[in-house]
Amino acid sequence: MHMKKKRSRSLTVQPLESRRLLAAVDIPDDLTGDVSALVSVPVNIDDAAAVRGAEIRLSYDTDLLDLDPDAITAGSVWTGLDTQVTASVDDAAGTVTIFIAASAALPTGSGSLVILPFSIAGTATVGDTTVLDLTEVSLNEGQIPVTPTPVPGSDATDGLITVTGNSGNESIGGFVYADTNTNNTPELVEGIPGVVITLTNVATGETLQTTTDATGRYDFADLSPATYRIEESQPIAYLEGGVNELSVTIVVDQTIADQNFRELGLLPQYVYNRLHTTVVQPVGSTAWTDTILQINTDAAATDTTTNTPAVASNTDQSSSTQTASDQSQAAPAGEPLPELELSPVTARLLSSQSQVVPVNVESGQRKTDDDAVARDQALASMLIW
Structure with missing residues (x-):
């Protein structure tokens, strides 16, 4: 009698992770951080069930970001006290490799696998963006x-940091001045008041506007680190002496105070005769500043309406607009007034230099590349400044 051989089937243990379908791992793309500040970057997982270890690789822009490998920590999904993190950072290449593991498998739940505290460079500007390229994840x-599978280059798993503003401790300032001694330096009495200056944040397009004070000074305070464009509204009454637009980048806690705009003095038709008198002198006095502001107003009104030289009051009328009928009321600008009406300094200067004052000047001429010609044209205003 033959007995039927009994078949036996061996039992196998199926790892829990083999029953997992997929895990999604990525870096958020809505991260923000201030210039020179730390931004905590998580590498997130949608479900950490059965995970015991992870290998994560990513790359970053070393021009904008810096990372200390010793500051990298385990994420929120790791609850065991025996969790170990080993991180390697190649700052020159901008690459990070992280190994993280625990003795027991993790329970079901979402959260971060690892936290990377990146430091944003002080040279970054508000509005800059930088990609964190998640290149490989192995669980x-x-x-x-892992799906989608992280790969080098752009994909859905990559993160993004946008640089934002900070507390606003930065400032930009400068002078608008008539460089009557042609030394390319704003001096105490050379400032031009009432000039409109516009500041634009290049990244955001946000604009601020101010006007120069009695000394020709302007300031923009409470700014954030960024690249800015500074524009001067050319004062019409003055000969141009340089550019009307500047660009500057400020970093954290920086003050830049030398963004100056240079002019070469009043055009002859705006050298009002009262500027020569003791009523207005000395240069820089309240009366002087008020007169310069009035000249600016007259010049702007002339430019926008008749496009001809402004007609001033009887005591202010210049030689370029004066007619024969009113010459008895005011002497032409550039010619000496009676000695009793002149300030001592003006009388002495005009007496010694009246022979070289240009008589017929092309009032609309602009030669910013030829200071010698421009200086001759502005000589009348130099005598009183």
């Missing part, structure tokens, strides 16, 4: 599939 040595 349990590849036993748990």
Whole structure:
């Protein structure tokens, strides 16, 4: 009698992770951080069930970001006290490799696998963006599939940091001045008041506007680190002496105070005769500043309406607009007034230099590349400044 051989089937243990379908791992793309500040970057997982270890690789822009490998920590999904993190950072290449593991498999739940505290460079500007390229993720040595699969280059798993403003401790300032001694330096009495200056944040397009004070000074305070464009509204009554637009980048806690705009003095038709008198002198006095502001107003009104030289009051009328009928009321600008009406300094200067004052000047001429010609044209205003 033959007995039927009994078949036996061996039992196998199926790892829990083999029953996992997929895990999604990525870096958020809505991260923000201030210039020179730290921004905590998580590498997130949608479900950490059965994960015991992870290998994570990513790359970053070393011009904008810096990372200390010793500051990298385990994320929120790791609850065991035996969790170990090993991180390697190649700052020159901008690459990070992280190994993280625990003795027991993690329970079901979402959160971060690891936290990377990146430092944003002080040279960054508000509005800058930088990509964190998640290039590789391996869970349990590849036993748990990751989808979408991170790859080098742009994909849905990559993160993004946008640089934002900080407390606003930065400032930009300068002078608008008539460089009557042609030394390319604003001096105490050379400032031009009432000039409109516009500041634009290049990244955001935000604009601020101010006008120069009695000394020709302007300031923009409470700014954030960024690249800015500074524009001067050319004062019409003055000969141009340089550019009307500047660009400057400020970093954290920086003050830049030398963004100056240079002019070469009043055009002859705006050298009002009262500027020569003791009523207005000395240069820089309240009366002087008020007169310069009035000249600016007259010049702007002339430019926008008749496009001809402004007609001033009887005591202010210049030689370029004066007719024969009113010459008895005011002497032409550039010619000496009676000695009793002149300030001592003006009388002495005009007496010594009246022979070289240009008589017929092309009032609309602009030669910013030829200071010698421009200086001759502005000589009348130089005598009183």
